[in-house]
Amino acid sequence: MLPVLRRLQLGSGVVLLIYLFFHLVNHALGIWSLDLAGRGLTFALWIWHSVPGTILLYGAALLHFALAVRTIYGRRHWALPPAEWIRLWAGLSLPLLLIRHAVTTRLAASLYGFEPNYERIVISLITSGTQGLQLALLAPGWIHGCLGVWFRLRHYPAAQRARPALLALLVVLPLLSAAGFLRMKRAVIAMHVFLPAPDSKLLAHQLALDTWRHSLVTLYLAVVVSALLAGLLRNWLERVHRLPTGE
Template sequence: MRPVLRRLQLGSGVVLLIYLFLHLVNHALGIWSLDLAGRGLTFALWIWHSVPGTILLYGSALLHFALAVRTIYGRRHWALPPAEWIRLWAGLSLPLLLIRHAVATRLAASLYGFEPNYERIVISLISSGTQGLQLALLAPGWIHGCLGVWFRLRDYPAAQRARPALLALLVGLPLLSAVGFLRMKRAVVVMHAVLPAPDPKLLAHQLALDTWRHSLVTLYLTVLVSALLAGLLRNWLERRPRSA
């Protein structure tokens, strides 16, 4: 089963990495114009809000998370090299981004008719003071995915030859994304003498959306901590001297 699980982990991880890549590229397009970034967002929504895209994205997220929980529970020791600690930290932050995305866009659109565009998204983030969090959550997930793919491909000569270009992509794309988002924020502020209130549909259902977000984050953290504690308890029981 181990080779099958590794393939499932890699396949689901690649889907999530493509999602993050498109997300970062969309933000980076804001360097040129808010309109161009909006077209990129429309394309991304067309992919991920379609029935196949929804099944692929959220199915991959659930599968990847389930395999991560299995790995955390099954780990016999935690003496990891620094790169593995970085990948672990970055990967565990990715579901927080997906939860925010699912609640702020997908649930808001499906349940309350919210139609996202970058102007509305930027206004909502500025009003809630979470624009920094949005940027902070994208980069770790991207790093986790890139490191995961690199660990699988690093033994191939072609991957070693492409290492400088891959490193430039790893570092450069999040930086461009941050610059693009800040440009879009500046463009939205310039467009409005007084920044308008967030979309009325979001305001009307903000409490319900916050409840969804808090509940999903609590569930996520509870599952992680439970898997870790259960694994540590099993390891302790296995190492405990048996009485004669």
Template sequence: MQAVLRRLQLGSGVVLLVYLFLHLLNHALGIWSLELAGRGLVVALWIWRSTPGTITLYGAAALHFALALRTIYARRHWALPLAEWVRLWAGLSLPLLLIRHAVTTRLASSLYGFEPDYERVVTLLLTSGTQGLQLALLAPGWIHGCLGLWFRLRHFPWALRIKPLLVACVVLLPLLSAAGFIRMMRTIEARNTVLAAVDPKLVAHQLTLNAWRHDLVSFYLFLIAGTFVAGQLRNGIERRRLRKSSLSM
């Protein structure tokens, strides 16, 4: 059973890592032009908005999160190496990105007909002042996925041989993505002395979308905190049971 769970964790993690890779690569295309990044976005939307893509992405996210909750609940101690703490912190930040993505693009599209393109999305981020948050949420998820994959690959000699190349890719892609995103922001600001108005469909339903985002984030944090507390209670009960059994012997 443990081997099956590890395979499920690896498989779902790889799906999310591919999603992040394409997301970062798409932003990096903005270094060349906003139009090229827009064409990349069309391809990404075609992949992830198809029925197989939707089931794969959100199914992998739900499975990976469920397995993470199981790990939090089952953990007996929290004396972890630094790399594990970094991976845990980065991994728990990834659903925050997915929640924002699901509400701002997918839910807004399904409920209100908002069709995202980079000019609309970047304008929305600029006018709301959350462009820095968008960049900050991508990097931790990427770090978590790369560390998790490396923990599986480091036992193979070929992986050790190409480790410098892998490290370079892990570091460079988020930097190129940030550079591309900043370039797109500069392009949009240069085209418009005054930023274009945000899509009226989003403005009309912004409070509803914000409520969805707030409720989903609160529920997510509640699940993590509740799972941690339940695990600690279970550990405390087990320790008391062991003490009683040792005293009775």
């Protein structure tokens, strides 16, 4: 059973890592031009907003999350090495990015006809003051995915030989992504004397979208905390039952 679960965890994690790779590359294309980044976004949306892409992405996200909750609940101790703590922290931040993405792009597009492009996305992030959050959530998810794949492949000689290149990719791609996003931000600001309001469809349904986002984030945090507390309670009860009793 455990080998099957590990394969499912790795497979779903690889899907999410590919999604993050496209996301980071799209941002990095902004270093060259807003138009090039927009073409990359169109290609990514064609993949992930298709029926197979939707099933693959959100199915992988739900499966990976379910397995993560199972792991949190099943842990017998929390004396972890630093790399595992970094991986855990980075992994727990990834659903926050996916929830924001699902609500502000996919849900807004499906329910209200919002058609995302980088100019609209950048304007929305600037006016809402969440551009820093967007960058802050991308990097931890990328780190979590890369560390997860590395922990599974590090015993292979080919992986050890590729280690310098993989480390460079781990560090450089988020930096290029941040640089591309900041370049796009400057380009959008330069295009307008006064920064326009976000897309009217988003503004009209902002309250509903915020409610969806807050509800999903609350549900996510409640599930994670519940799994952690339930696991700690189980561990404590097992220790109590193992204690010797006096005459």
